[in-house]
Amino acid sequence: MNSIVRRAGRGSTLLVGSVALAFSLAACGGGSEDPAEPTAEETAAEETTEDTAAEETTEEAAEEATEETTEEGAEDPAAGGEVTDEDLTAAKEQFVAFVGALGEQDAAKACGFMLDPSTGEPVSDANLETCTSQLESTGMMDTFTPEVASMITTDMINATGNPDGTITLDMSGSKVNMAKASDGKWYFTV
Structure with a gap:
């Protein structure tokens, strides 16, 4: 039993690190240079x-x-509002749902948990397509089988509200940030 718990702990640490890496590689919401933009x-x-x-x-x-x-605007978490206990719980649930999407091998669904920094809204259209194809090409989803994904639960995640209205999720020392979009849901930020 201890080996299962340790394996899940190591897996969760890898997962959090992989989230940041996957979204960076997937160019979800930026990272690629536009030749029309100034240097x-x-x-x-x-x-x-x-x-x-x-x-x-x-x-x-x-x-x-x-x-x-x-x-x-004062109540909007993205505008620096207070983060509630319900927000912390919702962010952790979004993280678990993201892991579930990886376990289902559904790259489009997994990319749907990403916030586009240029719009402050969930990734959509061309950015969603780019994210999906890049996430599929990383091989990251192969690591997360449904069995591995089912081991990740909200009680394994520490959530902390930040003064700017964002939330930091922490699993075994690996951290990832989330922000609330206008639909009231929490999304990963880069």
Whole structure:
């Protein structure tokens, strides 16, 4: 019995590390360079010339943003709201569901647990297709059989709310972050 528990513990540690690696490799929500986007050098040069103008408008914009904050925005976890116990439980359940998708060998479903950083919403369309094909090509899903996936439970995961409204999940020292989308569900962030 102890060997099963140790194996599950090692597997969970590998799993958390693999989540970050898989999403990085899968280019879910970024990571690939768009040739139409400026390089870091071009951006730095532009920022230098824009700094003076930006300083003049920063104070005005900050005042306007403060005035425009609504009660809805204040309650939104992504806007730095408080993370509840229900949120922590929901994030852990999403993680277990993600592992289940890997166990089912369903890359599209697994990629559906990823948040697109450019939109703040779940990965969709072309990004979902890219993530799916890349996740399938990594061979990561072969590691997670339904039996291995069924060993991962919410009580194996520590969840901590962060001041910015995100949640950090920790399994045996390996951590992954999640954020709440507008649909009220928690998704992995990169």
